[in-house]
Amino acid sequence: MRPAIQGFFHPPTGTISYLVSDPASKVAAIVDPVLDYEPCAARVSSASADAVVACADRDGLKVEWILETHAHADHLSAGDYLRRKLGAKLGIGAKITDIQKIFGRIFAASDVRPEAFDRLFEDGDTFALGELTVRVLHTPGHTPACISYLIGDAVFVGDTMFMPDYGTARADFPGGDAATLYRSIRRLLDLPPQTRVFVGHDYLPAGRVAHAWETTVEAQKTQNVWVHEGVEEAEFVARRVARDATLSPPTLILPALQVNIRAGALPPAEADGTVFLKLPVNAI
Numbered sequence: 001m002r003p004a005i006q007g008f009f010h011p012p013t014g015t016i017s018y019l020v021s022d023p024a025s026k027v028a029a030i031v032d033p034v035l036d037y038e039p040c041a042a043r044v045s046s047a048s049a050d051a052v053v054a055c056a057d058r059d060g061l062k063v064e065w066i067l068e069t070h071a072h073a074d075h076l077s078a079g080d081y082l083r084r085k086l087g088a089k090l091g092i093g094a095k096i097t098d099i100q101k102i103f104g105r106i107f108a109a110s111d112v113r114p115e116a117f118d119r120l121f122e123d124g125d126t127f128a129l130g131e132l133t134v135r136v137l138h139t140p141g142h143t144p145a146c147i148s149y150l151i152g153d154a155v156f157v158g159d160t161m162f163m164p165d166y167g168t169a170r171a172d173f174p175g176g177d178a179a180t181l182y183r184s185i186r187r188l189l190d191l192p193p194q195t196r197v198f199v200g201h202d203y204l205p206a207g208r209v210a211h212a213w214e215t216t217v218e219a220q221k222t223q224n225v226w227v228h229e230g231v232e233e234a235e236f237v238a239r240r241v242a243r244d245a246t247l248s249p250p251t252l253i254l255p256a257l258q259v260n261i262r263a264g265a266l267p268p269a270e271a272d273g274t275v276f277l278k279l280p281v282n283a284i
Contacts, residue, residue, distance in 0.1 A: 001132055001152045005198065006055060007213050010034045010048055013075040013252070014201045016213040019052050020151055021061050022130030028056055029065035029129055030088075031149065031156050032200055033078035035264060037255060042277060044266070049078035053085065065129065068092040068117075069158025069200060070146040071099045071260040073173060074250040079264035083118070090263055091119035093138060095145035100261045102174050106283045107258045109267065116263035121147055139188060141181025142169040148188060155191060155217075158200040160184055163212055164219050166205050167226035172244035178237040185227050193218035249284050 006019045013034065021028035030052055036045045056063050063086045066079045070093065083090045097114050104112040114120060119127075123138035135150040142159045149156045159169035160181065168185065171178040188197075195217040202211045221229050227236060250256070255277050259266060266275045 003129070003132055003152045003154055005154060005196075005214075007198065008048065008052055008055075009202070009211055009213070010075065012036075014203050014211075015072075015075050016198070016200060016202065017048070017052055018156060018198060019055055019061070019063075020129070020154070020156075021056075021059070022132045025130030026059075026061050027130030028061040028063045029067050029134075029151075030056075030063055030082060031067045031198075032069055032072070032158065033066060033082055033264075035076040035078040035081060035259070037076045037252060039252065039255070042255070044076065046078060046081055049082055053082070063088050065127075065134075066090045067134075067149055067156075068260075069148065069156060069160075070143050071096060071103075071257060072159075073253040073256055074201070075252060076256050076259045077264035080116075080262070081264060083263075089118040091121055092117050092263075093136070093145045093147035094120040094122050095138070095140065095143075096120065096261070098144050098175055099257075103257045103261050106280055107261075107278050108280075109258060109261065111268055112261050116261075116265065123147075137187065139184035140175075141171050141177055141179075141184045143173055144175035146184070150191070150195075153192075153194065154196040154198060155188065156198045156200075157188060161188065161197065161220060161224065161227070162199050163202055163215055164223035164228075165208060165225060166203060167224060168240070170244045170247055171240055172247070178240040178244075179233060181240070182227065182233045182236045189217055189221050189227075191217050193221065253284060254279055 018031040121136040125136040137148040
């Protein structure tokens with residue numbers, strides 16, 4: 001069956017959030033929602049998430065799931081905001097517990113618990129989205145907790161792969177691994193060639209002027225500039241490691257991860273109600 005899919009591009013972070021629905025039942029999920037964050041003033045707002053909700057309302061959709069592909073380092077998640085607003089369940093890969101341990105220590109965040117999420121998905125898990133079946137694929141490498149969601153003829157790959165003319169995600173975050181990323185991508189490329197692939201980010205490469213986020217397994221296999229057919233693991237790993245060594249941390253990594261390991265919730269407020277985000281020095 002073919003889900004209906006609408007993408008919402010977030011210009012400040014290059015993130016695409018998705019509203020995915022079953023046309024028969026009108027049951028929907030939101031994949032990788034963004035909480036707006038203005039770093040100079042440390043101000044959060046919900047305009048981008050509210051735009052997705054407005055679209056769901058307009059189309060008569062009932063959002064039952066908020067689905068995260070991983071704990072994002074480049075934007076704050078609106079998962080908790082949407083869960084409270086819509087009464088939906090919030091799910092992420094079970095390996096999020098590894099990320100919570102790593103970054104819980106960095107941020108001295110003793111309140112972080114796996115129970116912040118409603119569902120921790122294991123590889124091969126399935127669940128219903130109306131009359132559609134969602135299958136979970138563990139696709140680590142960018143982070144150890146990355147998962148992809150296969151829904152009908154569409155797969156949502158988060159940061160595992162990008163558009164064919166851009167390539168793949170980095171693999172140098174804590175717990176990331178280039179060889180593991182290569183094997184995860186090969187697993188995705190074993191899906192039927194007509195499978196629609198929806199990526200988590202789009203950064204314009206040289207020569208392209210319009211943002212895009214939908215491609216196919218066939219296009220990835222034949223055109224991906226990093227992992228097209230014929231690229232062996234050792235070649236990919238050497239190139240990925242060399243490239244990652246030149247990259248700076250994402251601009252929002254510190255505010256994003258301390259929120260996202262809490263399922264998109266802000267840290268607990270102080271006694272006077274003020275909420276603080278921490279900036280651990282020389283920790284990343």
